[in-house]
Amino acid sequence: MATVQTDQVTLTVNGQSVTVPKGTLILDAAKKIGIDIPIFCSHPKMAPVAVCRMCLVEVEKMPKLQPACAVYVAEGMVVRTTTDQVTKYQKGVLEFLLINHPLDCPICDKGGECPLQDQTYQYGPGASRYQFDKAHFDKAVPLSDKILLDRERCILCWRCTRFSEEISGERELALIQRGVHTIIGTFNDEPAQSNYQGNWTEICPVGALTSRQYRFISRPWDLDRTPSVCPGCSMGCNIQIDARNNKIGRFQSRENLAVDDSWLCDFGRFSFPNFQRQSLERPRVRRDGRLEEVSYEEAIAFTVDGLKRAGGQAAGWASPADTNEELVLFRRLFREVLRSPHLDHRSAAIPDAEPDDISLAIADIERLEHVVVLGGQEVIDAAPVLHLRLFKAQRKGLNVLKVGGGDAKKALDGIPADAQVVGILATEANKTAAVELQGRLQRKVKGSVRRLIVTTGPNGRGAKDLGILPHLGPGYTSLNGQAGKARMEWSGAGLRALYVHESSPLHGFTPSDAESMWLPTLPLLVFHRFKPSPLDEMAHVILPGHAFTEKDGTVTNMEGRVQRISRGLDADWVVEDWRVFQEIANGLGAGWAYESVADITAELVRSLPPYSALNRGERVLWSEPA
Amino acid sequence: MAVKPLLTKDFATEDLHRLSVYERTGGYTGFKKALEMQPDELVELVKKSGLRGRGGAGFPTGNKWGFLPKGTYPRYLVCNADESEPGCFKDRYLIEKSPHQVLEGILIASYAIGCNLAFIYIRGEYLPQTEALETAIDEARQAGYLGKNVLSKGYDIDVILHRGAGAYICGEETAMLTSLEGYRGEPRLKPPFPAIKGLYGKPTVVNNVETVCNLPHIVLNGADWFAAIGTPTGKGTRLWCMSGHVNRPGNYELENGTPIRELIEEHGGGVWKNRKLKAFQPGGASMMVLLPEAGSLAGAGAMVVMDETTCMVDAARRYVKFFEHESCGKCTPCREGTFWMANLFDQFEAGEAKPGDIDLLLDIGYNIDGRSFCPLGDASTWFPRSVIKFFREEFQEHISEKGCPFKKSVQEAVA
Secondary structure: OOOOOOOEEEEEEOOEEEEEEOOOEHHHHHHHOOOOOOOOOOOOOOOOOOOOOOOEEEEOOOOOOEEOOOOEOOOOOEEEOOOHHHHHHHHHHHHHHHHOOOOOHHHOOOOOOOHHHHHHHHHOOOOOOOOOOOOOOOOOEEOOOOEEEOOOOOOOOOHHHHHHHHHOOOOOEEEEOOHHHOEEEEHHHOOOOOOOOHHHHHHOOOOOEEEOOOOOOOOHHHOEEEEEEOOOOOOOOEEEEEEEOOEEEEEEEOOOOOOOOOOOOHHHHOOHHHHOOOOOOOOEEEEOOEEEEOOHHHHHHHHHHHHHHHHHHEEEEEOOOOOHHHHHHHHHHHHHHOOOOOEEOOOOOOOOOOOOOOEOOOHHHHHOOEEEEEOOHHHHHHOOHHHHHHHHHHHOOOEEEEEOOOOHHHHHHHOOOOOOEEEEEEEHHHHHHHHHHHHHHHHHOOOEEEEEEEOOOOOHHHHHHOOOOOOEOHHHOEOOOOOOOOHHHHOOOOOOEEEEEOOOHHHOOOOOHHHHHHHHHOOEEEEEEOOOOHHHHHOOEEEEOOOHHHOOEEEEOOOOEEEEEOOOOOOOOOOOHHHHHHHHHHHOOOOOOOOOHHHHHHHHHHHOHHHHHHHHOOEOOOOOOO | OOOOOOOOOOOOOOOOOOHHHHHHOOOOHHHHHHHOOOHHHHHHHHHHHOOEOOOOOOOEHHHHHHOOOOOOOOOEEEEEEOOOOOOOOHHHHHHHHOHHHHHHHHHHHHHHHOOOEEEEEEOOOOHHHHHHHHHHHHHHHHOOOOEEEEOOOOEEEEEEEEEOOOOHHHHOHHHHHHHHOOOOOOOOOOOOOOOOOOHHHOOEEEEEHHHHHHHHHHHHHOHHHHHOOEOOOOEOEEEEEEEEOEOOOEEEEEEOOOEHHHHHHHHOOOEHHHOOEEEEEEOHHHOOOEOOOOOOEOOOOEEEEEEOOOOHHHHHHHHHHHHHHHOOOOOHHHHHHHHHHHHHHHHHHOOOOOOOHHHHHHHHHHHHOOOOOOHHHHHHHHHHHHHHHHHHHHHHHHHHOOOOOOHHHHHHHHO
16 A cells, blocks of 8 residues: 555545546546636635635535535545536526627627636536526726726636735625626725736636727737747746737736736836837938938948947947847947947936845745845835735735835835845845845844846846946956946047947936937947837938847846747848847957847857756756855 | 513613613613623523524524634634525614613623633624624723623723625625635535634624623523523523514514414414415524424514515525525525526416426525535525425426416505
């Protein structure tokens, strides 16, 4: 006889034996052996409520059918999901759900990816016996400027209200009225303010909650789906770019438990219109004060010429939304080819003195006892999905201490000396204070103190790691006294050329007042970007580049996780940004011969070994400072 | 054998609702005696008495108290005064006539289970009864029965009176607790049962008004005395709410086990207008209809009598509409199924029903019964299904005659 492990339970589902940990729901035990039990209200991220009654199954020794989504397995349990009683009931409950459902699938955004539609086909009756008027409700009710609610399609599964309560903790959605007249709504019909509303549309098992942006844009089967990373912030939430006819229809979440826990914020999700390409654009150069359309070759030759004259007096600004591969070449172009140290990716003066080598992983927030959110709401605003992780952890007992950026003292007093695992979250603006607080807390408490710095942009962390900084090289190496000027100092540094590269309007080069005065005085301003901007008026060269959503490469999120982004849209007439860098470098005599993005990725991993984490799906960790 | 009433014995006394009058009839002596006992002794006493809950389910009260986990405090007592079952009006009567008896019962139960804060969840429509309880609570507090260190016995107890907002479902104990906490009244997933995780997540006992009203008498007269009244499985007396087609509708406190015929004929004065009894319904809307020759024991507290002129289809229709109106909307089968049944019954009434509709009703009932979260869904099907079972021909007549064959005679009866 095999030893019986007490934390494991063996049961049979439809005669098949399955062993699962104690505390597993029947639904999940069945799923483990490939047995599908239809559900609507059940959601893996939310506590069972068993309201839709779709998942009822037979459990031996229990007189009534049991909800598989809410009943935990027991040793020796005998579950049957396909008996006559169950299948007859499944038809019955689907018939019930449809009596007041408008069945307007042909004009519903959800049609084609709708659990109600799918399960009706799989488990439902072919026809309804209901012959009365359906209960009528308001349709296309604006819940906010982002979301519309069709109350007729709603099957009252409570997923959205539970999200609002259990996942975001905002309690903005509630059930109103009762019985068949029950509706979902906000308090006093005030517009919902949540920054997580897009998730409602994804968890809605019918077409009741739809996003304004995606409404009537596409049928799901017409979408080209490309896995990528959200360009919104440094969180690195995994997304799917859903495009139709080479136009983005929506960003959908793509679960990565380590990063986004399957959610997106509205800022990121609804940012995609920024990445819609407006026109076919060609490179331009300024001749006699006017911009003229030219070929890439001409524009590159013009740029090479100007940069040659500027040499070490040329500065380069690369966006924190650029890929690591672009950043590798951009750095080499300036440091190795032009011999200029003046490189930056920042828009404000932020300290980057040391690597975030001991940074806390996002998912590890759930394993902390105490966390100091230094800067409070600023931190959440900088990476909104962090709030969901914090709230999830808080519900499990994490003590969340939100203090102002200057209130490190309060945080220090608020953490008890016997604390075992403490975390600090802060934005880059408060990095110095966070590092200092970490030191002081480490002296105070028994256990460990780790920090997680919210970097800027989807690849601000990569830009720092790869040395797009005036004072540090790749891997935070010293420049041996060759440090250049930081962007904040450029306007008064007597520079002779500026090369701006950006790939996201969300993280572009926005000139300060001083820079607005300085830019027109530059002998050469090269603007290599995705979308027209006011800066075009001052540029000598405009090089169209790819948007974040139009290219392949890798980006590094705030915790150091290197993730691939992929080309979700084609813009073939635009020369890939890295090729332009290579052409310019070669025009300046470099002799590079990269043939693909993969070539550059390989070199990145070779030259910067911590980036081999990319191939293992892990985080880049720098050695601890002495 | 007629047993003397217990709970209603002094109800003829004028101003019984005043504390001084209640005390003159022996009021609060049960509570005083209880305070001399150990809480555990009280629990044993009530177990021994065989008292069962009077809210409908009939669970042994002492056992319910015994389920509270040891050492977990605070724990709460909630007195269920959300009497909303159509045909039930006994709690209303008990509260109105003798609010102090209710309060005394609550105090005894609270002391027995170690609760220092009890709640009364009263049906929102019961305004005069709410006022009666409010006054009683004030009087009791002034007299030292409520508050800190009551009667100098070192026991603290207070009572909070909470009015419901008009939802039948809030009579279901977990929905009541949810409503009491300030949320939308909807039943909770069981387990955990309220005894383990009830109000505000704490161990909670929910007892009906009539149940607690028995406690002073059990404490004063002993378990054996109480157990001697009634039947082996139903101890003590019950209040029957007699309504419908009887000559003397009203509340009757009778020994458990009183035959229905005696109830209707002797106490209710028989079916009105010298008509014949067609059917009756014990236990409010949530029960099956019974025929005159059926079961001789009345189960729960209501007795709705229907004479021979009653259209059973219409009776079922009204009950179904009640459940459709009161379904909280949480579970699909109850929410949608009651709505559909109500539509079908309207169709019968309008004379537009088709032959298949009777079986359709039964099938809808099959898909609701046992499939919902709480018993409301189940109960919504029992009355109509039992009516179809016993009076199927009336449904068929509604179809063949394209309308209600009773309509005419019912109108005459009303006139």
